[in-house]
Structures are given as structure tokens and as C-alpha cells.
Amino acid sequence: MIIYGSSFSPYVRKLLAYCEERGIAFELKAVGIGDPDPGYAAASPLKKMPAIDDDGYRLADSSAIIHYLEARDGASGLIPAEAQARGRAIWFEEFADTVMGACVGAIFFNRIVAPVFLKREGDLAAAIAAEREQWPAIRDYLQAELSDGRSWLVGDAFGLADLAVGSALHNLAHAGIKCGDESDPLGAYFERIKARPSFARWTKKEYALLSAMTAGG
Numbered sequence: 697m698i699i700y701g702s703s704f705s706p707y708v709r710k711l712l713a714y715c716e717e718r719g720i721a722f723e724l725k726a727v728g729i730g731d732p733d734p735g736y737a738a739a740s741p742l743k744k745m746p747a748i749d750d751d752g753y754r755l756a757d758s759s760a761i762i763h764y765l766e767a768r769d770g771a772s773g774l775i776p777a778e779a780q781a782r783g784r785a786i787w788f789e790e791f792a793d794t795v796m797g798a799c800v801g802a803i804f805f806n807r808i809v810a811p812v813f814l815k816r817e818g819d820l821a822a823a824i825a826a827e828r829e830q831w832p833a834i835r836d837y838l839q840a841e842l843s844d845g846r847s848w849l850v851g852d853a854f855g856l857a858d859l860a861v862g863s864a865l866h867n868l869a870h871a872g873i874k875c876g877d878e879s880d881p882l883g884a885y886f887e888r889i890k891a892r893p894s895f896a897r898w899t900k901k902e903y904a905l906l907s908a909m910t911a912g913g
């Protein structure tokens with residue numbers, strides 16, 4: 697299976713970490729925003745990442761791809777079977793992909809993607825507005841959800857909710873947004889997310905590349 701995308705995208709990182717958690721083999725074909733790669737264009741009608749080509753079966757959207765893989769390879773346990781836990785997992789995935797996605801878009805795109813990768817000025821006013829107006833409600837909500845001492849967002853097990861929320865938190869961290877220190881439920885949660893090998897495999901390379909690209913300037 698080919699996965700088109702860049703691990704800097706929260707949606708791509710979510711899918712890559714999902715595959716790592718399950719031991720699914722894939723080849724990551726690096727594409728950037730607006731990439732003309734014909735395979736990517738064929739797999740992603742809206743030219744958004746991630747997209748896959750699995751032996752000629754093409755599909756876009758991280759959630760659609762994860763559901764495809766759950767059906768292809770059998771239930772992973774990363775999406776709980778129990779009704780209420782399943783509902784909660786899908787809620788957090790949706791929350792990460794939409795509410796957090798909008799905040800990440802404004803902050804990460806304008807502070808990192810535009811200046812570092814696209815070599816143009818980002819809209820810093822939009823990034824500042826998202827940090828002031830969107831991030832506090834997201835942080836407070838997640839903090840409250842984690843305040844009962846749980847390790848992961850749903851039940852006792854790491855799963856889809858943590859893949860989605862954890863991936864978005866990495867983008868905010870890249871852009872300098874802090875989840876709090878380790879004594880805060882959200883800060884401690886993010887430390888557990890960062891330590892997860894399925895994320896660390898990608899984020900190690902991301903931190904190294906970002907520091908190389910921003911060194912000296």
C-alpha cells in the first residue's frame with residue numbers, strides 16, 4: 697500500500713501512527729500541498745492528504761482509510777467495540793479533525809508551513825487570533841476530560857481518539873503551543889502521546905527537519 701502525504705499533516709500522521717500501531721506495511725510517498733504527482737491526484741480528488749493506493753484501490757481521507765483498513769485487516773482494537781466507548785472514540789476523532797483541525801490550520805500553517813516550507817509570509821494575525829480565541833477552549837475541554845486521572849481519552853486503552861487528538865497536539869507543539877507541564881492532566885497526556893513509538897517514529901524526523909530548516913534564522 698502506498699500512502700501519499702507528509703507526516704507534518706495531522707491527518708497523515710494519524711494514519712501513519714495507526715499503521716504503526718497495527719504493524720501494517722506501507723510505503724510513504726512524500727507529497728506536499730498542491731503536489732502534481734499523478735498517483736496522488738488520482739487517489740485524492742480534492743488534492744488533500746492522506747490518500748492511498750492499495751494495489752489499485754485508491755482512497756482519500758484519514759478516517760475513510762482507517763475504516764477501510766479496519767475492514768480489510770480485521771478490527772484492531774484501536775476503535776472500541778463497546779457502544780458507548782465507540783461513540784466517544786468517534787466523537788474525539790471528529791473533534792480533532794474539525795475543531796482542532798481549524799485551530800491547527802490557522803496556527804501551524806501560518807507559523808510553520810508558510811514561512812518554513814513555502815518560503816512566504818504566513819498570516820500571523822490569523823495564527824494569533826486562533827491561539828487566543830480557539831486554543832483555550834480546546835485546551836480546557838481536553839484538560840477537563842483528562843482530569844479524572846485517566847491515561848487515554850477513551851477507557852483504559854490507547855486508541856483512535858488518542859491517534860487523532862495526539863496528532864493534532866503535535867502540530868500545535870511544533871508551532872510553539874504548550875499543553876501545560878507534566879503536573880497538568882493535558883501536559884502529562886501529551887508526554888504519554890509523545891512517548892508512543894508509533895508517533896515518535898515520525899515526530900523525531902519532524903523535529904530534526906524543522907530545527908535544521910529554521911537553524912540560524
Ligand SMILES: N[C@@H](CCC(=O)N[C@@H](CS)C(=O)NCC(=O)O)C(=O)O
Nearest residue numbers: 705706707743744745746757758759
Ligand atoms: N478530512 C481530511 C482532511 C485532509 C486535509 O485537510 N489535509 C490537508 C493537509 S493537513 C491538505 O492536504 N490540504 C491541502 C489543500 O487543502 O490543498 C482527512 O482526514 O484526511
